Amino acid sequence: MVFLFGVIAYELGFIVESVQQGFPDCEAKRALDGSGGRWQRVRIEFEFESRNFRDHAHQPEGADLVVCWEHNWPGCPVEVLELRTAITKLQG
Numbered sequence: 001m002v003f004l005f006g007v008i009a010y011e012l013g014f015i016v017e018s019v020q021q022g023f024p025d026c027e028a029k030r031a032l033d034g035s036g037g038r039w040q041r042v043r044i045e046f047e048f049e050s051r052n053f054r055d056h057a058h059q060p061e062g063a064d065l066v067v068c069w070e071h072n073w074p075g076c077p078v079e080v081l082e083l084r085t086a087i088t089k090l091q092g
Helices: 002-008 051-055 083-091
Strands: 014-019 026-031 039-049 065-070 079-082
Touching (some): 002 039, 002 083
Parallel strands (some): 039 065, 065 079
Antiparallel strands (some): 014 026, 026 039
C-alpha cells in the first residue's frame, strides 16, 4: 500500500519527502491550490484499515492523515484518505 500511494501521490496532490519505519510513516507536502503555489506539510500514517490506527495505539496529535485501503473507523480523529476510493476517482 505504501508503494501504491507513492505511485499515485502526485496525482492526488502530494509530494513525498520521506518514508520511515517509525510513527508517522511518511512526511509529505500536499498542494493547497491547483497551481502548486501553496503547500502544506503532512505527517502520514499508513494502515490497511483506518481502525488499525486506533488498534496500534497511535496518538492523533502525531499524524495529520491516515492513508488506508479501507476506511472502517467512522469516528477517526485524523483525516483519512481511502486509497480504493481515490483510485476509482482517478480512473473516472
